[in-house]
Amino acid sequence: MDPTHKPAAREPAVAKQTASGPIRMNFVTTIVEHAPKVEPSPSQLLDWYRQMSLIRQFEVKCAQSYQQQKVGGFCHLYVGQEAVAVGTIAATRPQDYIITAYRDHGHAIARGMEIAPLFAELYGKATGCSHGKGGSMHFFDKSKNFLGGHAIVGGHIPLAVGLGWAAKYRKEDRVVLCYFGDGAINQGSFHEALNLAGLHKLPCIFLVENNGYGMGTHIHRASAVTDLKLRTGDAYGIPGKEVDGMDCLAMYHMTRDAVEYCRAGNGSLFLEVKTYRYRGHSMSDPQKYRSKEEVGRFQEHDPIGRLEKLLRAKSIIDDAKVNALNEEIHQEVEKAHALADGAPFPPADDVWRDVYANPYPPYLKR
Amino acid sequence: MAVIQFREALNQAMCEEFDRNPDVFLMGEEVAEYDGAYKVSQGMLAKYGPMRVVDTPISECGFAGLGIGAAMVGMRPIIEFMTFSFSLVAFDQVVNNAPKMLNMSGGQINVPIVFRGISGPGQQLAATHSWSVEALYAHVPGLKVVVPTTPYDAKGLLKTAIRDDDPVIFLENEALYGNKGEVPDEEYLIPFGQADIKREGTDCTVIAWGQGCLAALAAAEELHKDHGINVEVIDPRTLRPLDLPAIIKSVKKTGYCVTVETGYPTCGIGAELAALVHEHCFEDLDNHVIRVASLDVPIPYSKPLLHHVVPNATRVADAIKKAIYFNG
Numbered sequence: 001m002d003p004t005h006k007p008a009a010r011e012p013a014v015a016k017q018t019a020s021g022p023i024r025m026n027f028v029t030t031i032v033e034h035a036p037k038v039e040p041s042p043s044q045l046l047d048w049y050r051q052m053s054l055i056r057q058f059e060v061k062c063a064q065s066y067q068q069q070k071v072g073g074f075c076h077l078y079v080g081q082e083a084v085a086v087g088t089i090a091a092t093r094p095q096d097y098i099i100t101a102y103r104d105h106g107h108a109i110a111r112g113m114e115i116a117p118l119f120a121e122l123y124g125k126a127t128g129c130s131h132g133k134g135g136s137m138h139f140f141d142k143s144k145n146f147l148g149g150h151a152i153v154g155g156h157i158p159l160a161v162g163l164g165w166a167a168k169y170r171k172e173d174r175v176v177l178c179y180f181g182d183g184a185i186n187q188g189s190f191h192e193a194l195n196l197a198g199l200h201k202l203p204c205i206f207l208v209e210n211n212g213y214g215m216g217t218h219i220h221r222a223s224a225v226t227d228l229k230l231r232t233g234d235a236y237g238i239p240g241k242e243v244d245g246m247d248c249l250a251m252y253h254m255t256r257d258a259v260e261y262c263r264a265g266n267g268s269l270f271l272e273v274k275t276y277r278y279r280g281h282s283m284s285d286p287q288k289y290r291s292k293e294e295v296g297r298f299q300e301h302d303p304i305g306r307l308e309k310l311l312r313a314k315s316i317i318d319d320a321k322v323n324a325l326n327e328e329i330h331q332e333v334e335k336a337h338a339l340a341d342g343a344p345f346p347p348a349d350d351v352w353r354d355v356y357a358n359p360y361p362p363y364l365k366r
Numbered sequence: 367m368a369v370i371q372f373r374e375a376l377n378q379a380m381c382e383e384f385d386r387n388p389d390v391f392l393m394g395e396e397v398a399e400y401d402g403a404y405k406v407s408q409g410m411l412a413k414y415g416p417m418r419v420v421d422t423p424i425s426e427c428g429f430a431g432l433g434i435g436a437a438m439v440g441m442r443p444i445i446e447f448m449t450f451s452f453s454l455v456a457f458d459q460v461v462n463n464a465p466k467m468l469n470m471s472g473g474q475i476n477v478p479i480v481f482r483g484i485s486g487p488g489q490q491l492a493a494t495h496s497w498s499v500e501a502l503y504a505h506v507p508g509l510k511v512v513v514p515t516t517p518y519d520a521k522g523l524l525k526t527a528i529r530d531d532d533p534v535i536f537l538e539n540e541a542l543y544g545n546k547g548e549v550p551d552e553e554y555l556i557p558f559g560q561a562d563i564k565r566e567g568t569d570c571t572v573i574a575w576g577q578g579c580l581a582a583l584a585a586a587e588e589l590h591k592d593h594g595i596n597v598e599v600i601d602p603r604t605l606r607p608l609d610l611p612a613i614i615k616s617v618k619k620t621g622y623c624v625t626v627e628t629g630y631p632t633c634g635i636g637a638e639l640a641a642l643v644h645e646h647c648f649e650d651l652d653n654h655v656i657r658v659a660s661l662d663v664p665i666p667y668s669k670p671l672l673h674h675v676v677p678n679a680t681r682v683a684d685a686i687k688k689a690i691y692f693n694g
């Protein structure tokens with residue numbers, strides 16, 4: 001389904017070598033055992049469709065606000081990748097930890113964060129989900145076990161291992177879902193983290209959203225082995241599996257299996273999700289490294305369009321319902337935006353807040 | 367004299383040194399096919415090819431170390447960090463392997479490498495992406511730390527950095543890249559450890575570099591226009607080695623001293639400068655040194671908060687007035 005993810009010439013040799021390695025587990029059978037496949041209900045499907053549409057409309061509004069300079073800094077849109085956040089998070093339970101990189105709007109929305117505080121964060125307002133301190137790349141909501149948006153590529157992957165460690169240590173029934181991009185796989189932090197997770201058999205699902213590019217660099221120019229699921233199995237004893245990230249249902253089933261696998265104490269898993277971002281890397285990216293045709297090819301597999309087709313086939317929606325739903329989402333987005341737009345900026349003295357867990361003593365302020 | 371942008375000055379410096387020495391190469395994220403995240407290396411891939419202008423994976427620790435290894439055997443790598451905030455992923459390489467090799471090998475192996483890229487608070491990038499790293503790196507014996515303010519300085523200093531036999535931290539600034547200035551047509555180098563008086567004055571010495579220097583110059587202009595105060599702005603250009611004699615000379619002349627930086631006050635460059643000035647000019651000072659720096663907090667995303675934290679011309683002007691007891 002993915003014309004740009006063409007295998008590198010020397011990959012088959014690597015695959016063969018890996019398949020015969022001693023640690024590699026048979027991923028498919030192992031995880032299917034743990035989670036009998038349960039088909040989602042019509043209302044679940046409809047809910048996912050709604051969530052994906054909400055993310056897309058949120059991002060479109062975000063782009064508009066960026067152009068109006070209401071949003072500053074770096075802003076990375078999730079358009080095209082909606083099925084990943086929605087399908088995976090739908091398969092988690094509220095107690096499961098979510099942690100992700102800077103392209104975090106979709107995950108936050110899929111986790112059920114209200115969108116007004118997200119807009120407010122983008123606009124640097126006091127009512128933002130991080131009180132205006134973090135911006136687009138640093139959405140947080142501890143109450144929803146949404147442990148951030150993190151902007152240093154690869155920097156948050158060891159944190160996921162720590163979350164898994166805490167869950168195992170305290171014997172809590174939680175798993176960790178950690179998202180990162182294909183670019184992050186080449187950071188040392190990724191490899192150190194996965195070795196630790198493999199060593200301690202921690203309940204962590206490492207999920208690479210392979211959209212083919214790290215900024216302007218195609219994965220073939222950045223990764224010695226581009227079949228990413230091979231980079232953890234033999235190396236760290238963490239089995240990997242590839243999933244179609246443009247297919248919300250596939251994402252759901254795979255994650256559900258993965259969550260059960262981790263809950264049962266089998267250790268960590270690695271999911272390579274093939275997806276695509278329609279927009280530039282960030283809002284300031286002329287995209288000279290790819291063609292419009294390439295983007296078009298992926299848009300033909302649009303995750304929202306695909307789910308919509310399924311919903312129509314199952315007679316869950318029709319034209320009238322689609323229009324009503326989109327209009328309803330439009331109103332929701334506009335309302336949240338207006339609320340955020342009208343909210344106050346944080347007072348200047350707020351800069352001294354949350355530097356330490358206890359307030360800064362006044363004599364130290366300078 | 368041609369008038370060129372700061373980023374063009376850097377590009378020219380690299381190209382001239384590429385032409386001069388085949389052991390010079392440039393490596394970093396998006397430096398080649400993308401022409402540089404901030405277009406500093408524009409056109410260099412086309413000119414020099416992929417062995418000399420090299421894109422890297424997002425592996426700062428890896429490619430910083432690669433550069434140091436190549437430098438150990440006499441190559442002259444220029445390693446670009448997309449921003450020096452990301453150099454912290456490679457901190458061990460930069461503060462251990464690069465500056466200590468010469469010493470720990472008993473003088474056998476020097477490391478002629480340049481680490482360059484932007485540093486400073488930027489436009490609403492939030493705390494992790496907004497480091498002003500000069501104090502972190504100036505702390506380390508064996509490193510040299512360079513901060514150009516003008517296109518002229520940028521070109522002359524970068525050429526010197528590439529020819530230098532030791533590791534050099536070369537700090538640029540996004541806000542300066544588009545600034546234009548005069549650059550001689552003929553070749554020139556600017557030696558390290560030579561401050562530049564960016565504005566002559568008699569009433570107060572302001573020590574400032576890079577982004578802070580522009581704020582200082584704007585403050586000086588404003589104070590002159592509004593109150594006839596003559597501020598002397600001295601730009602060290604290299605923070606390590608530091609041109610202490612030039613600073614002493616200026617402070618002895620004016621009797622007052624203000625330092626400006628976008629980094630933090632605690633253990634910052636201003637703290638070091640204040641200590642030195644107090645040590646060497648105690649008798650000549652009519653007030654203690656006043657430091658202007660970012661507030662001692664993580665750099666916030668929100669625009670008004672950011673502007674509150676990072677020093678600007680007004681804050682520098684206020685500090686100067688305070689230093690010289692001016693109540694106008």
Ligand SMILES: Cc1ncc(C[n+]2csc(CCOP(=O)(O)OP(=O)(O)O)c2C)c(N)n1
Binds near residue numbers: 152154452
């Ligand atoms: C340590 C570090 N190096 C470089 C960057 C700059 N940067 C931000 S995103 C990015 C590309 C990351 O690509 P990928 O991991 O594939 O994620 P995607 O943007 O495709 O979601 C780069 C190079 C950074 N934020 N942190």
Ligand SMILES: [Mg+2]
Binds near residue numbers: 182183209213215
């Ligand atoms: Mg990517």
